[in-house]
Amino acid sequence: MSANNPPPKNDSAWRGLSVARLQRAVRLGIRSLWLHRLRSLLTVLGIVFGVCSVIAMLAIGEGASYEAQEQIKSLGSQNIILHSVKPPDEQKVSNQGSQSRVLQYGVTYSDVQRITATIPGVTVMLPARIIRDYVWNISHRVDCEIAGTVPWYPTMRNHRVASGRFFTEQDMAGQKSVCVLGAEMVPMLFPMQSPLGKQVRVGGDYYQVIGVMEARGHDAKTDDATESKDKSAAYRMFIPLETAKLRYGEVLMRRRAGSFEAERVQLHELTVKVASLDQVTIVAGAVKAVMERNHKKKDYQIDVPLEMLRRAERTKQIFNIVLGSIAAISLLVGGIGIMNIMLASVTERTREIGIRRALGARRRDIIIQFLVETVMLSGIGGILGVMLGVTIPLIVSHTAGMKTIITIWSPLLAFGISALVGVIFGIYPAVRAAKMDPVEALRHE
């Protein structure tokens, strides 16, 4: 029988990659890794932490930017919002001043007229006066912003009425004492009952509640980050603008130790709606120009939600690049760790390589054996990393109350890269093992 063995042929070369052989190589690899359990585990940790940090950071970043973007979108991407701001130098004067005086600043009714008259493409204007006061229901009290505004506020600001109705043109024209409450303040003012039809008291005036707005969907904590200047944004009560003018006039008095301070502000907030999205930037520029020409001091602030959105997107891009570099570096470090161990392993197993070569293993067989081990190491690291990386955002959103979003592609990407790292950093040790001269390898002690 011995003489009948078929002579070896070169065309059988690629049979070395048969599925059966690969399966056996995998089994051999598992045994070899299991033999050095601790070493394998420690080697894998680099990849585990790399993959895990990528997924966790992506999830947290994605969640944060999603929240920010949602919030900006809720302001209306076609809107340009002007706020009245107390000019900084006046603030100083009023702080140290013992004299009583009237401070006049902010967006005015004539600004509204100028903007509508000079800038084409402006569709709706939304003026608002905002007065800070306590709102009472018998003994319940809420520190609240009372916003005097116009009937089209809900449609323009994407803020819908949850129950009841918003006030109408007639309410406004008749300077009726009606109000619409923000959803967040309802449970504080009217625990256990519906506020509709009830009366609330502000100072000496009574208002009838005709509607309740929808909740804003985000909590006060995140409001601080984007709208830090009005802390009580969550608590807002809406009354008709004309009613507000009637009740409060234009001068606000504030009593301080030893002095009175008065402020005259015509409009606290002005929202300009632009007809089409691509005109927003141009109109914003025009509004800015009009305001600059008519205000000597910078007593207003212009917010363009669309630009804020773009800025947020750009920030997210930068964040992704930074994250990508961190991920690349940590996976690189993990890969170097694997390569280091595999090189040590190759040296340690020189004799085994010699034996296998003498008994018929081709270079390719040795390469496959070592490459399979490396890929398994990084693959296992990748799987553990994905599991850990999916768990951490869950824990974070549970304990820290942050929103996290795990996209489908982030674990896939992280796992793919870790497997790729295994191949790339496995090739060199494997080739080095395969290149050994069998005679030398057999002689190795």
Add this chain to the structure above:
Amino acid sequence: MPEPIVQFNNVRKSYQMGMFTVEALRGVTFDITEGDYISIMGSSGCGKSTLLNLLGCLDRPTTGHYLLGGEDVSGMDDDSLSAVRGARLGFIFQSYNLIQQLSVVENIEIPLYYQDRPEAESRERAIKLAKRVGLAERLDHKPFELSGGQQQRVAIARALVNDPLVILADEPTGNLDSASGVEILKVFDELHAQGKTLIIVTHDPTVGRRARRTIRLRDGHIESDIRHP
């Protein structure tokens, strides 16, 4: 006269050691016919190891031709030589050279592993050979759990598993006590009786004398080639 299965035709082998060229074999010519039992002897540095490496297709001659089973292997590439080793040669080493993390059966299977034989068939054949060398009770033991003589018998089973044309043994009794050595030599005698072709490289005269034919090397030449009665 049957066709020789090993033909060495004026084989030379030289190594480059820095600036010097070391001539390990300086023109060696001999034939081996099937079923022969040969010992290759000589003092150290005479070219024994070089000759064994060439016979075992672990190395290629610098000049000259080596025909194994009628096929010229002296100019083959690395992959073809690996295939020849796996299919046509059996190796037995002085230090057994078993893979420590594999069991007895798995060690015996290795040459078949690289020939893509079906697993079940390989396993069956390995078990049969392990029984034949008297290790039926130790199939799942690891090499370090066995005595030297037992380990060498595993190596013999491994050398037989692929039904080689030639079995090459390098000082097979060198690491064994005399009793185990005698046992191994008995196994060789049996193999010879079954018609296997054996080449043993040794410097132990008692081992050398058991062979049918002794080739003695000296300074890279064949000094003598005698057939024992």
